[in-house]
Amino acid sequence: MSGNHETPEERRERMRQEELKKPSSSIQGSNLADLVGGLEWKGTGILVLLLIGGFLIYSVFFR
Template sequence: MIEEKQTPEIRREKLRQEELKRNSSGYVKDAFNRDETGNLTDLVGSLGWKGTGILILIMIKGLIIAAIFLK
């Protein structure tokens, strides 16, 4: 009954935590691969909603500036 009230984000995080407990050596490999390729989900999750908003604003400003200079 408690699991039914959980949001999908909470369920995904619980599944990820359980997988880390079961396969900790695989996590090390994933961390090295994540460093090479990047992971938007982890970035946004660590920033929170304020940080994500600021990141989006910076990206939009960068696109506007690039459009002005490339015109």
């Protein structure tokens, strides 16, 4: 057996990098899936809390 075992996270990242190298027929920017895919669950949770907190602050001060 070969020692080429990669974790699912490494495999996803490798596949994503290969996909980015291919030319795309449509122009597309980065999306939420790319952002969240690069973060761990803690980073995603912090991002969600910041978005909710920002909305709450905006709604209180600019109502």
